Amino acid sequence: MRQRLAAVCDEYERLTAEMSTQEVATDPARFRQLAKTQRSLEETVNTFRQYERYERRLEEAEQMLRDESDPDIREMAEGEKEETAQLLSNLEDELRVLLIPKDPNDAKNTIMEIRAGTGGEEAALFASDLFRMYSRLAELKGWKVEVLGSNPTGIGGYKEISFQVSGDSVYSQLKFEGGVHRVQRVPATEAQGRIHTSAVTVAVLPEAEEVDIAIDPTELHIDVYRSSGAGGQHVNTTDSAVRITHIPTGVVVSCQDERSQHKNKAKAMAVLRARLLAHKQEEEEAKRSADRKNQVGSGDRSERIRTYNFPENRITDHRIGFTLYQLKNVMEGELQPVIDALIDADRTAKLAAT
16 A cells, blocks of 8 residues: 555645746646646545654654663653554555545546436436436535436426536536435326336436547538427527438437527537437446445436335435435435435445455
8 A cells, every 4th residue: 555655645646747847837737737737646646644653653652662771751652652653553444545546537527418218207206306306406505507408397397418517526426316206196187196106217427528428420411400398489480400320330319409500509519429428338337347245326227226215205226225214305406415325335335455
């Protein structure tokens, strides 16, 4: 572990030196990139330096115990030794966590896609409820939500909706939300009061910038057509809706929420880049390891990850066996206890695998 920590410190010092050069100082983009990398190492470096200071303190206490015969001084040195040894143990645990390989996507913004699955209109309504839940979570955390595309139903649900969440380390907080979300409740349309089970799929994609994924324009087929659905007087008057097909992969993205064809195309391209980046990273991960047992969840949309039981006011995450009887609060955006439990379980699994 010490060798890895020394390497991190060396890299931190190298970045610091490079950032102070004239060449980097006159290149804002390069400086920002280096500063971002440096910041990602800063906590590890500071913690290791603190660890080394406590090591020296422990050595001094042990030296005092060897050299001193005065009972009072020896008692003081013994107390110092015990306290410092405990602090070193705590810092060692922190350093193990800090050395867990960082997910390169953690600092990115996120594109989420919610689709109604089994359950018809009730599933579409729950898709709307999930969108509201994530929107309220974003509001509580100071994040920004922008709808990229949607297919609403007549009674307030969504057959599908895609949206971007922007803010500080959004992907690190939302990346475990991908999969099948199951709801058990009495639908508003149910006259008999029977509990129905419906399902909604959620995909969580790290936002991809143009530098992350190169798209050849000649590999795109772009259709424009008139918008349909709710939208007022401008619907069906201009060819503002855009559908983009990525020919090599067959990925199709459409957007019609904006009145401007240019804006719809830009939003559709953002979703397409995110989907292609996610596909590329999944392929790379599969090459690195076929064993995904140490992951809390792969984000596979076919994986049932969570149940929302309204009669019992219960939310259960099946991947980690986590249950919370605060469903009403969760649906109002108070999802953090669930997110924290998932992050902790993922960290524990990765520590066990190192």
